[in-house]
Amino acid sequence: MKLSTKGRYGVRAMLDLAINASENHISLKSIAENQKISEHYLEQLIATLRKAGLVKSIRGAQGGYTLAYPSSQITVGAVLRALEGSLAPVDCVLEDEPYECDISTCCVTKKIWERVRDSINEVVDSITLQDLVDDYRKIHSNDGYMFYI
Amino acid sequence: MKLSTKGRYGVRAMLDLAINASENHISLKSIAENQKISEHYLEQLIATLRKAGLVKSIRGAQGGYTLAYPSSQITVGAVLRALEGSLAPVDCVLEDEPYECDISTCCVTKKIWERVRDSINEVVDSITLQDLVDDYRKIHSNDGYMFYI
DNA sequence: TGAAACCCGAGTAGAAAAGTAGGGATTAAT
DNA sequence: ATTAATCCCTACTTTTCTACTCGGGTTTCA
Numbered sequence: 001m002k003l004s005t006k007g008r009y010g011v012r013a014m015l016d017l018a019i020n021a022s023e024n025h026i027s028l029k030s031i032a033e034n035q036k037i038s039e040h041y042l043e044q045l046i047a048t049l050r051k052a053g054l055v056k057s058i059r060g061a062q063g064g065y066t067l068a069y070p071s072s073q074i075t076v077g078a079v080l081r082a083l084e085g086s087l088a089p090v091d092c093v094l095e096d097e098p099y100e101c102d103i104s105t106c107c108v109t110k111k112i113w114e115r116v117r118d119s120i121n122e123v124v125d126s127i128t129l130q131d132l133v134d135d136y137r138k139i140h141s142n143d144g145y146m147f148y149i
Numbered sequence: 150m151k152l153s154t155k156g157r158y159g160v161r162a163m164l165d166l167a168i169n170a171s172e173n174h175i176s177l178k179s180i181a182e183n184q185k186i187s188e189h190y191l192e193q194l195i196a197t198l199r200k201a202g203l204v205k206s207i208r209g210a211q212g213g214y215t216l217a218y219p220s221s222q223i224t225v226g227a228v229l230r231a232l233e234g235s236l237a238p239v240d241c242v243l244e245d246e247p248y249e250c251d252i253s254t255c256c257v258t259k260k261i262w263e264r265v266r267d268s269i270n271e272v273v274d275s276i277t278l279q280d281l282v283d284d285y286r287k288i289h290s291n292d293g294y295m296f297y298i
Numbered sequence: 299t300g301a302a303a304c305c306c307g308a309g310t311a312g313a314a315a316a317g318t319a320g321g322g323a324t325t326a327a328t
Numbered sequence: 329a330t331t332a333a334t335c336c337c338t339a340c341t342t343t344t345c346t347a348c349t350c351g352g353g354t355t356t357c358a
Contacts, residue, residue, distance in 0.1 A: 001150065001151070001152055001153075001156070001233055001236050001237075001238065001269075002150070002237075002238060002239065002240075003150055003238045003239050003262075004150075004345090004346065004347085005346080005347065005348095006346090006347090007150070008239060008258070011258055011261070012258060015257065015258065027302085027303065027304090028303080028304075029302090029303080038347080038348065038349085040348075040349065040350080041347065041348055041349085043304080043305080043306095044306095044347095044348090046304095047304095047305075047306080050305095057303095057304060057305090058303090058304085058356090059303070059304050059305080059354080059355045059356065060302075060303060060304075060354090060355045060356025060357060061300095061301065061302040061303055061304095061355085061356055061357040061358075062302070062303070062356080062357060062358090063302080063303045063304060063355080063356075063357090064303075064304085065304090076261055080150075084150055087150050088150075088151075089150065089151060089152045090151065090152050090157060091151075108164065108281050108284045108285045108288070109157070109160055109161060109164065109281065111284065112160070112225055112272075112273065112276055112281075113152075115272045115276075116269055116272050116273065119268040119269065119271070119272050120150075120265055120268065120269065122268070123261075123264045123265050123268050124261065124265065127261055127264075132257050132258065132261075135257045135260065136257045139257070153314090153315065153316085154315075154316065154317095155315085155316090176333085176334065176335090177334080177335075178333090178334080187316085187317060187318080189317070189318065189319080190316065190317050190318085192335080192336080192337095193317090193337095195335095196335095196336075196337085206334095206335060206336090207325090207334090207335085208323080208324045208325065208334070208335050208336080209323090209324045209325025209326060209333075209334060209335075210324085210325055210326045210327070210331090210332065210333040210334055211325080211326055211327085211333070211334075212324080212325075212326090212333080212334045212335060213334075213335085214335090
């Protein structure tokens, strides 16, 4: 029941972008350095986020990435689902294409997993990147990047 | 962010025991057959549940397993945590021995994972095996074992 | 033109999940 | 007492997935 590095790294990368949203765009390299994440690996994660429409890229020299929307409009849930897929704890309660049990109506335990899925989504959808930025600014006064996992 | 088969099989096995709690004890073999789970694999899961004090075993011929407590006193959460360990989505918010980040006070994202962890625990701790038995009886009228995942 | 960036697909080592194998210990029934 | 059913235990294997790495290609600014 663990989140993979995709989700964790992704949220941190997006938070990095949100914190530095004042600058026009940020290079992959600098995010990777700040967050101590393999550059090439992060590239793949950001590519996923771009395809999901959560970040925009600027190509060429001096290029980089920016958030596609204001940080107050991007939830942690959207980031996680883009990278991890559905947050359903078992495949029979996937939101889009639930895996059909042989005898789905008989599946008593399904109710448990639906409730777990919904409660996870509720939490992560209630937190925006801006909330994280606010928390971050409360702790730091522009003293660099210090939010590791 | 998926539950492993340990957790899913474990809950189903415990539900099987709860449904048949009227009989004194049930053999591993019959649970495995009912639930369509490899007998040898289920044996390992039940061993874990026994060591966690959730089921009792009777050895020898005609032996088997029973719940260690009334089904109304065993939560899904207890079963899941016995088999899966902490339901924390990342190691830095494990209840018992949280993985210490280098700079833990600075970890803004930690708050997210704490809230996710707590909400998962809240859901699974609010559901007892008896709740599942009640659901099961609502759907079936003693027509066998039909709750697959 | 060249360097700094983003873009893309394939491959890979290690870890974890899921299950197998094989035997030992206990006990009810005969 | 013997047998068969059952639980108990350790180790091994197979499959899948994670978390990368590799090696390029393309775009754009200076």
